[in-house]
Amino acid sequence: MSGEQRQRAAMTVVKVESREDQVTPEASSEFVETSYVQNLTNRAMAYLEVGYPVHFAGPAGTGKTTLAFHVAAQRGRPVVLIHGDDEFNSSDLVGRHSGYRKQKLIDNFIHSVLKTEESMNITWMDNRLTLACKEGFTLIYDEFTRSRPEANNALLSILEEKILNLPKMSRGGEGYLEVHPEFRAIFTSNPEEYAGVHKTQDALMDRLITINLGHFDRETEIQIALAKSGLPFSDAEVIVDVVRELRGIGVNNHRPTIRACIAIAKILAYKGAQAHKDDAVFQWACRDVLNTDSAKVTRGGQSIMAEKVDEVIQAVLGAYQEASPLTTRPHLP
Numbered sequence: 001m002s003g004e005q006r007q008r009a010a011m012t013v014v015k016v017e018s019r020e021d022q023v024t025p026e027a028s029s030e031f032v033e034t035s036y037v038q039n040l041t042n043r044a045m046a047y048l049e050v051g052y053p054v055h056f057a058g059p060a061g062t063g064k065t066t067l068a069f070h071v072a073a074q075r076g077r078p079v080v081l082i083h084g085d086d087e088f089n090s091s092d093l094v095g096r097h098s099g100y101r102k103q104k105l106i107d108n109f110i111h112s113v114l115k116t117e118e119s120m121n122i123t124w125m126d127n128r129l130t131l132a133c134k135e136g137f138t139l140i141y142d143e144f145t146r147s148r149p150e151a152n153n154a155l156l157s158i159l160e161e162k163i164l165n166l167p168k169m170s171r172g173g174e175g176y177l178e179v180h181p182e183f184r185a186i187f188t189s190n191p192e193e194y195a196g197v198h199k200t201q202d203a204l205m206d207r208l209i210t211i212n213l214g215h216f217d218r219e220t221e222i223q224i225a226l227a228k229s230g231l232p233f234s235d236a237e238v239i240v241d242v243v244r245e246l247r248g249i250g251v252n253n254h255r256p257t258i259r260a261c262i263a264i265a266k267i268l269a270y271k272g273a274q275a276h277k278d279d280a281v282f283q284w285a286c287r288d289v290l291n292t293d294s295a296k297v298t299r300g301g302q303s304i305m306a307e308k309v310d311e312v313i314q315a316v317l318g319a320y321q322e323a324s325p326l327t328t329r330p331h332l333p
Contacts, residue, residue: 063213145199
């Protein structure tokens, strides 16, 4: 082997592909698909089918990630999942040189002649973004704004020019990968005022179609509480109405979320309790799960959220008691 050949061999890239980094999402028996969820799904699917990436934006607890998986499942393609991280850089998304592979050949077929050849190959490992682009998978980039903006620069050419730049990926400097035509991307993010969230570059946001999500409607929240706990409908709607009333306390208060509804419902179902003013389990479960300082309601510098929780519980239960047993239970806003 000549010196020039040895130099070329040392720069040869060995591609290592992991096909264990994808999943195939399926709807569980607990998944709730109301008209509200169907509307969001249909809108997102329309954008994806045309070729645009979808961005679900909204506060924590609004079902962004669950909805992203549900929409991805409709495509019938494998899914790769990435969680945003402040420690990410571009190589964590695209891939990197993971080491070297050294090969040594000793030829002593003729005893009087010893021939030795050595070569060293650079080993390259694809990360999940490259895998999705190459195989035409659906990418779910969860909480992508938790990654620093410069880490997401590789997405710009992927989403616009449909080309992934992979420097030094192959021999001869051919470091470009044409994105598979079936590749699609779904992003989720929290509002910018959340801790640990970065402001995203305008160039990336301009390539996304953003669907802003708030809390689910009342019907959907009740159905979710029912599906997750197995409680009777009458108990589930009381829990949901208590939680929804508490969201109106304070300024720009997004909590408690649907997770609070699910937690209280599961506790009541486990203890065989009911959403009733005389049920001790219901009382302490609501106080513990809903006693949060997120609303920032204070008196004399001290949080009065616990008092507000008790007031809302009494108000909701009182409204139900005043309703005639022969009529539909009142729907609180």
